[in-house]
Amino acid sequence: MTWGVSKLTVRFGHTVALSNVSMEFEPGTVHAVVGGDGAGKTTLLRIAAGIGLPHEGSVHLPGPGRISYVPPDGGVFADLTVDENMQFIADAYKLADWQARADELLDRSAIAEFGGRLAGKLSGGQRRKLAGSMGLLPMPDLLVLDEVTTGVDPVSRMDLWRLIAAAAAGGAAVLVATSYLDEAERAGRVLLLHDGAVLASGSPDEVRAAMKGTVTDVAEPEDPATAWRMGRRWRQWLPDGVSGGPVTLEDVAIVSELQTNRGAR
Amino acid sequence: MKAMILKEFRQMRRDRRTVALMVGLPVMMLIIFGYAARFDVTEIKTAALGPGASVVESSLDPAFNVVVTDPSGDATIAKELLRDSKAAVAIVTGPQINVYVDGTELFLAQSAMRRTNSLPSNANVEVLFNPELSTSAVMVPSLIGMILLFLGTVITSLGVVREREQGTLEQLAVTPLRPVDVIVGKIAPYFLVAVIDMAVVTIVGVFLFNVPFRGSFLMYSAFALVYLFVVLGLGVLISTVSKSQGEAIQLAIMVLLPQVMLSGMIFPLSSMAAGVRWIGYLLPLTYFVTGMRGVFLKGSSFGALAMPLMLLTLMAVVIFSLAVLRFRRDLAPKQAETEPELAPGAAA
Numbered sequence: 001m002t003w004g005v006s007k008l009t010v011r012f013g014h015t016v017a018l019s020n021v022s023m024e025f026e027p028g029t030v031h032a033v034v035g036g037d038g039a040g041k042t043t044l045l046r047i048a049a050g051i052g053l054p055h056e057g058s059v060h061l062p063g064p065g066r067i068s069y070v071p072p073d074g075g076v077f078a079d080l081t082v083d084e085n086m087q088f089i090a091d092a093y094k095l096a097d098w099q100a101r102a103d104e105l106l107d108r109s110a111i112a113e114f115g116g117r118l119a120g121k122l123s124g125g126q127r128r129k130l131a132g133s134m135g136l137l138p139m140p141d142l143l144v145l146d147e148v149t150t151g152v153d154p155v156s157r158m159d160l161w162r163l164i165a166a167a168a169a170g171g172a173a174v175l176v177a178t179s180y181l182d183e184a185e186r187a188g189r190v191l192l193l194h195d196g197a198v199l200a201s202g203s204p205d206e207v208r209a210a211m212k213g214t215v216t217d218v219a220e221p222e223d224p225a226t227a228w229r230m231g232r233r234w235r236q237w238l239p240d241g242v243s244g245g246p247v248t249l250e251d252v253a254i255v256s257e258l259q260t261n262r263g264a265r
Numbered sequence: 266m267k268a269m270i271l272k273e274f275r276q277m278r279r280d281r282r283t284v285a286l287m288v289g290l291p292v293m294m295l296i297i298f299g300y301a302a303r304f305d306v307t308e309i310k311t312a313a314l315g316p317g318a319s320v321v322e323s324s325l326d327p328a329f330n331v332v333v334t335d336p337s338g339d340a341t342i343a344k345e346l347l348r349d350s351k352a353a354v355a356i357v358t359g360p361q362i363n364v365y366v367d368g369t370e371l372f373l374a375q376s377a378m379r380r381t382n383s384l385p386s387n388a389n390v391e392v393l394f395n396p397e398l399s400t401s402a403v404m405v406p407s408l409i410g411m412i413l414l415f416l417g418t419v420i421t422s423l424g425v426v427r428e429r430e431q432g433t434l435e436q437l438a439v440t441p442l443r444p445v446d447v448i449v450g451k452i453a454p455y456f457l458v459a460v461i462d463m464a465v466v467t468i469v470g471v472f473l474f475n476v477p478f479r480g481s482f483l484m485y486s487a488f489a490l491v492y493l494f495v496v497l498g499l500g501v502l503i504s505t506v507s508k509s510q511g512e513a514i515q516l517a518i519m520v521l522l523p524q525v526m527l528s529g530m531i532f533p534l535s536s537m538a539a540g541v542r543w544i545g546y547l548l549p550l551t552y553f554v555t556g557m558r559g560v561f562l563k564g565s566s567f568g569a570l571a572m573p574l575m576l577l578t579l580m581a582v583v584i585f586s587l588a589v590l591r592f593r594r595d596l597a598p599k600q601a602e603t604e605p606e607l608a609p610g611a612a613a
Contacts, residue, residue, distance in 0.1 A: 051435045053598050065441030074432035092440040 002026055003142055003173055008057035010043050010196070017043045018054070018196045024189075025142055025173035030164055032187035033177045034253065040196040041177035042072055042146055048175050049144040062142050065093060068135040072146040072177075075131035078120030082111060082130055085119050086137060093138040105133040108166070109159050125156035132163050143167050143174045149183060161186060181250035192253055199256040207252055212259065214241035215251040228254055282515050289519065297526045300538035301545075306376035308535050310352045314338030317358030326383035328376065329354060340365070347393055349569035350555065353377065353535075362388040368395030369562045371403045373533045394479075394562040402477070405470035406557035407530040410492065410550050412466055413459055417496025418503060418520050421455045422513040425504035425592070438596045448592050452497050459493050470561075479564030487574060488556040491581045495549045498585035505591035524550040549584075552577040 004024035010017040018040045025031055025048070033041045046052030049069035050061050061067060069075075077085050086106070090098040106112040109129035114122060119130055128148055135143055145164065149157045161183065168174045168188075176187065184190050190207050192200040200207045218236045221227030226237040237255050277283060312333035313322045322331045333352055335342065340363060343355035347367045354377045355365045362385050366374050374392060381390055395402045428434040428451075437447050467485075470476040478485075499520060507513035526532065527541065528550035534542050545551050552573035559565030559573075 046435075049435075049439055051438050051598050067439050069436055069439040071432040071435055074430075075436055076431070077433055078431055079427075089440075092437075092442050094441065 003060050003062060005044070005047060005054075005060070006058045008044070008047060008054040008059075010040075010047070010052075010054050016196050018047075021057075021191075021193070021196070021198055023048075023191050023201070025175055026189070027141070027173050028168055028171050029188040030168045030174045030176060030186065031189045031191065032184035033175065033191045033193060034179070034181060034184045034249070035193035035199075036179070036253075036257070038195070039193040041193060043196075044191075044193070045069075045144050045146045045175060045177050048142070062140070065138070066141040067144065068138055068140040068142075069144045070128075070131045070135045070146060070148050072150070074127070076119040076122075076127050076134065079118065081116050081118055082106065082122070083115040085130060085134055089134045089137045095138060098137060101139075102133070102137055105136055105163065106130075108162055109133050110156075125152040128152050129156055129159055129163070132160050136163055136167050139170060140172055143172045145174070145176045147177055147179070149178060149180060157183070181248065181253055184249050190249065192249075192256060194257055194260055199260065200252060204249055207249060208247050211247060211252045211255055213237060213239040213255070215247050215255065216241065216245055226258060282512050286515050286519065290522075293519075293523060296541060297523070300541040301527050302532050304372055304532070304536075306373050306533060306536045309354055309373055309377050309380075310535065312338070312343060312346045312352040312355040313358070314343050314355060315358035317362075318356075321356050321358050321362070321384075324383065325356075326380045328380055329383075344393060348559075348563045348565050350559070350563075350565070356384070356388075364388050364390045366390065366392045367563075368392040368398055369403055369558045370529075370533050370535075371395075371398060371400065373535065374398055394477075399474075401470070401474040402562060403558070404530075405466070405474055405476045406561040407528075407554045409463055409466050409470075409557055410528075410553040411525055411530065412462055413492060413496050413553075414499075414521060414524055414550055416455070416459050416462060417493070417498075417500045418517045419500070419514065421452070421497055421500025422503040422507065422517055423510050424455065425451060425501060426507050426510050426513045429504075429595075430509060434595060438598075444593045444596045447596060448501075448589055452501065455497060455500070456493060459497070460489070463489055463493075476561055478561055480560035481564075481567070484556070484565075484567065484570060484574075485560045488553060488560065488570075488577065491574065491577045492549065492553045492556075494581040494585045495553075495577065498581065498588040499549075501588035501592050502584060505588065505595055524548045527551070528554050530554050549577060549580045552580075 002024050006022045008018050008021045021044060023031065033044055035041050043052065047054055047059060050067055077088065080088065086102040090102065103112065106115065109132065111126050111129055114126065119127060122130060132145065132148055135145060149160050152160065164174055164176060178184060185204055188203060190201065190204055191198060192207065200210055215235050215237050218234045221234045222236055227234045235251060237258060307328055308330045309328050311329040311331045313331050314335045315338060316336055318334050318336050322334060333346060338357065340357050343357045343365050346352045346355050347365055353367045353370055353373045357363045364381060364384060366377050368374050375398065378390065381388065392398060471478050503513050503516045503520065507516055523544065527545040528548050529545060530550060534545050537545065555573045556570055559570045
């Protein structure tokens with residue numbers, strides 16, 4: 001069964017937060033929603049989690065209790081211990097024989113040793129991993145993770161992506177919003193948002209292939225308006241180029257915004 | 266320094282609740298202390314009974330406002346009138362003039378006692394229900410109301426708002442828990458703690474402060490149950506309109522303060538200016554205080570307390586229903602009117 005949203009439009013007053021956005025959530029697949037600040041990622045994920053309603057468009061989601069949602073901030077009960085947080089989720093979802101799975105998830109998240117610690121006393125990364133583990137515990141059909149890796153150290157991000165991959169391997173459709181383009185490379189499907197509109201969507205390869213022109217490494221920019229810093233060197237977009245070095249999703253995102261901004265001007 | 270002052274003014278201007286508190290609180294205090302907080306009682310509801318009722322009525326100090334004149338009345342009727350709060354002072358004329366004063370209204374009773382010089386010199390004055398005019402006897406039953414109000418509005422609202430601040434309220438909405446599970450599950454612990462608090466204060470009041478318990482336990486329980494729904498409803502209602510714990514506390518103060526000052530708990534309602542007194546009549550604590558004083562000190566009949574209980578029940582139904590509906594709305598999917606609030610570093 002494939003879940004998804006179709007032709008969503010959401011407005012905040014006169015601001016259009018989402019415009020005609022469609023996305024399918026395939027079981028066993030990680031879907032990354034990427035975009036800059038204010039792109040519409042959280043708005044889309046709230047609708048996907050069933051807690052937000054669009055002004056226009058349709059939503060097709062799993063039934064009650066088959067969705068897990070990790071909000072962008074917190075998502076853990078700070079006054080409960082790690083173990084108590086897991087137990088609450090198990091009770092709320094009426095899970096049987098959940099303890100072994102909870103232990104496994106906490107172990108994979110490298111927070112098993114903090115079982116008796118209050119969630120509020122965990123580090124930011126540990127809290128996000130606990131939130132992720134809580135999301136995975138009920139083995140949902142649709143797992144919605146909003147900025148779960150934001151502000152998290154690289155090792156914890158790796159732990160979290162291990163959890164995300166495990167959830168997809170278990171058959172869940174996973175929807176992850178992230179600002180980190182390198183993370184989106186790990187997803188099976190990518191939706192690139194800018195100002196509420198879809199700039200590109202598909203598999204990472206399809207998204208890369210759809211980009212106009214190519215991007216190449218240069219020591220000095222040929223056209224500063226279409227170049228950007230990457231470490232000590234520059235990345236230069238060549239709108240009419242056909243062969244350059246390997247193109248990343250970050251290149252695609254930047255080029256898409258450049259094109260959009262050019263269009264706007 | 267200029268930058269700091271400018272920043273503070275900008276923040277203050279955008280924090281409408283704080284501005285409302287800064288402007289509203291002084292106005293509220295002014296009204297309370299200007300019109301309500303009066304120790305000088307100028308009107309004492311009085312009953313004149315017995316054959317000389319009319320004669321006594323005409324010779325009384327103007328503060329004694331005679332609301333009942335009954336030439337055939339006697340001491341039993343006088344005590345009933347006081348028990349049912351129809352009068353604060355009852356004068357029974359006859360060969361011996363007996364004056365009965367309701368001791369549950371402390372300032373009113375003290376004022377009445379001071380003015381007894383307008384009565385014939387052979388008058389026998391007796392204070393009923395609280396003969397020693399003990400402050401604790403009057404305050405303990407009222408304190409139950411204040412403690413429950415504090416617990417209900419402040420603690421409950423903080424508990425619910427904390428969920429919103431931690432981003433767990435929406436997470437709860439996604440779980441298979443029904444809204445009713447979340448609402449009842451959220452309120453039940455506070456309800457239980459409030460019941461225990463109430464029992465502790467009652468036991469301490471009765472056994473440590475020797476506050477009499479003359480009324481029916483059933484009536485006590487009925488008032489307690491209904492009042493708990495009112496205060497927990499207020500707490501949930503406050504939480505549904507507050508985004509942070511700070512906002513909830515601000516709002517709780519605005520709800521608490523007038524109740525404590527205008528409910529008749531400290532200052533008698535009859536000494537307040539008429540306009541302010543009406544605010545008191547709209548507050549739940551007013552009826553709870555009346556009920557508790559009636560149950561503890563007077564042993565009032567069901568008939569005498571039926572009206573405050575009924576009004577309190579009406580408030581409970583309205584406030585609790587409103588609170589549940591608003592809380593339910595918080596848990597239900599909704600169209601956003603403003604952008605979702607973001608964590609630092611998170612993007613919409």
